[in-house]
Amino acid sequence: MGNEQKENSNKYSIIIPTYNERLNIALLVYLIFKHLSNVNFEIIVVDDGSPDRTQDIVKQLQFVYGEDRILLRARPKKLGLGMAYIHGLKHASGNFVVIMDADLSHHRKYLPNFIRKQMETGADIVTGTRYVKGGGVHGWNLMRKLTSRGANVLAQTLLWPSVLDLTGSFRLYRKSVLQDVISSCVSKGYVFQMEMIVRATRKGYNIAEVPITFVDRVYGSSKLGGSEIVEYLKGLVYLLLTT
Amino acid sequence: MKHILKILALLVGISAFWIGLLQASVIPESYTWLLPLYFIVSLGCYGVLMVGVGLMQFPTCPQEALLLHQDILEARDFLKNKGVDVGSN
Numbered sequence: 643m644g645n646e647q648k649e650n651s652n653k654y655s656i657i658i659p660t661y662n663e664r665l666n667i668a669l670l671v672y673l674i675f676k677h678l679s680n681v682n683f684e685i686i687v688v689d690d691g692s693p694d695r696t697q698d699i700v701k702q703l704q705f706v707y708g709e710d711r712i713l714l715r716a717r718p719k720k721l722g723l724g725m726a727y728i729h730g731l732k733h734a735s736g737n738f739v740v741i742m743d744a745d746l747s748h749h750r751k752y753l754p755n756f757i758r759k760q761m762e763t764g765a766d767i768v769t770g771t772r773y774v775k776g777g778g779v780h781g782w783n784l785m786r787k788l789t790s791r792g793a794n795v796l797a798q799t800l801l802w803p804s805v806l807d808l809t810g811s812f813r814l815y816r817k818s819v820l821q822d823v824i825s826s827c828v829s830k831g832y833v834f835q836m837e838m839i840v841r842a843t844r845k846g847y848n849i850a851e852v853p854i855t856f857v858d859r860v861y862g863s864s865k866l867g868g869s870e871i872v873e874y875l876k877g878l879v880y881l882l883l884t885t
Numbered sequence: 886m887k888h889i890l891k892i893l894a895l896l897v898g899i900s901a902f903w904i905g906l907l908q909a910s911v912i913p914e915s916y917t918w919l920l921p922l923y924f925i926v927s928l929g930c931y932g933v934l935m936v937g938v939g940l941m942q943f944p945t946c947p948q949e950a951l952l953l954h955q956d957i958l959e960a961r962d963f964l965k966n967k968g969v970d971v972g973s974n
Contacts, residue, residue, distance in 0.1 A: 668971050672960040702969040746953060778944030791939040795932055801888065844888065855946040857953050885888050 650761065654683040655734035655817070656742065659726035663744040664694045671703050671712065673750040681757065686733055688726040689716045724827060724834050731821060739815045747856050748812040755852045756814040766847040768814040769839065770854035771807035781858030793874060797836065800882050804843045805851055808836045812854055819847055833877030840885050899924075 656674065660667055671685060687700050700714045715733050717726075727741060740756065742748045748770070756768045772779050773794070782790070790809075797808050809832045815823075823845065829837045842849060906917050961971050 665971075668964050668969050669957055669960045672964055673956060699970060706964075706967045706969060746957070749949070749953065749956075773939070773944065775944060778946035778949070780946050780950045782945075784940075787940055787943050788936070791943065792936050795935045795939065799932065800892075855949045857946070857950050882892075883889050 650681060650757070652682070652738055652757075653736035654678075654681060654738045654740055654757070654814075655730070655736035656683060656685045656740040657727055657730035657734065658685065658687050658742060658744050659723060659730070660687055660689045660692060660696050660744040661720060662692045662694045662696060664692070664696045664699055666745050667696055667699050668703060670744065670746060670750060671707065674753065675707065675711075677750045677753050681754075682736075684711055684713060684734075684736060686713045686715055686730045688730045689714065690720040690726065691716065691718050722830055724824065724830065727820075728824060731817070731824070734817060737817050739817050739820050740813070741815070741820075742812045747858055749855060749857070752812070752852065752854045755854075759850050759852050760814055763850045764848065765850035766816045766819040767839075767842055767849045769805055769807065769849060769851055770810050770812035771805065771851045772810060772854060772856045773806050774851075774853045777853030777855055779856045779858065789871070797878060800878060801840055801885070802843075803840050804849055805839055807851070808839055810854075811835045813838075823847075829877055829880065831873065833873060833880075836877060837881055837885075840881050844885050 658667075658670070667687065674683075674685060687696075689697050689700065697714060697716055700712065704712045704714065713733055715729060717729060721729075731739065738757075738760070740753065742750075752770060756770070759765065760768045771777055779787070794806075794808060797803070801808075811832065819842065823838055823842050826841055827834060827837045839849070903917070903920055906912060906920070907914065964971050
């Protein structure tokens with residue numbers, strides 16, 4: 643576990659956008675509390691009117707953990723990832739913001755690593771990368787790995803970002819930096835994640851990386867089809883021309 | 886400077902170099918004319934190589950799936966006791 647840190651007076655707001663994550667949300671909240679036991683944090687669940695009553699589960703969790711630790715800031719319907727973060731940001735009282743997926747592919751146990759890395763390097767953004775030793779993926783077949791690797795090489799060649807894993811969505815941001823970068827991003831989905839990192843690179847922010855592992859969807863299904871690839875390529879061209 | 890301008894500047898620089906080579910006739914002309922083609926092909930090969938290497942070195946973590954399952958069981962126990970509904974679909 644390392645040296646139990648010097649005074650960490652920072653507060654971390656963890657924003658989790660959810661849609662139909664009834665099964666996952668309780669599990670991940672438990673895991674966050676387990677791995678961040680001596681950190682000052684709050685969890686902000688931004689639910690887009692999930693029909694599977696994810697919000698009811700969140701209310702039960704609030705009963706267990708306290709309404710000051712778990713904030714439910716819902717919206718009436720699906721409004722997109724970027725908007726979810728912006729919405730969550732408005733209610734965030736921490737000086738650092740963590741964004742992560744609601745499914746269990748991002749393991750909460752890496753949260754202390756993100757925090758430690760940020761404190762060591764003073765970075766503005768710490769992003770998780772799956773492509774290095776110590777990180778990795780599980781549950782991807784060869785085709786998936788190929789598309790991921792191909793997409794990454796293409797993006798690296800065209801955009802020259804300062805990170806290895808562009809499409810990852812497990813990140814820690816200094817709150818002011820997130821507010822600055824997010825205001826100029828317009829893409830959707832994972833292109834949005836790429837746009838965030840590329841714009842942050844262009845603005846000269848200090849970005850650090852930590853290895854993370856990615857276990858593909860335990861509950862629910864992942865999607866990567868032809869239309870996603872087209873979206874990705876369009877996103878690349880857009881980023882190439884506008885950043 | 887916008888990124889695309891950096892790339893364009895790079896391309897312009899390379900083109901100028903290529904035209905310079907054509908003019909100076911240091912290398913036989915037929916060869917010089919083919920240089921851009923060689924360049925593009927090698928770029929493509931480099932890309933394919935990077936993808937292949939990356940694919941072979943792709944880190945996997947099967948043990949993480951196991952650990953995750955254990956965590957899920959632990960979480961379910963705890964939450965059930967506290968009255969949170971963690972029933973499966």
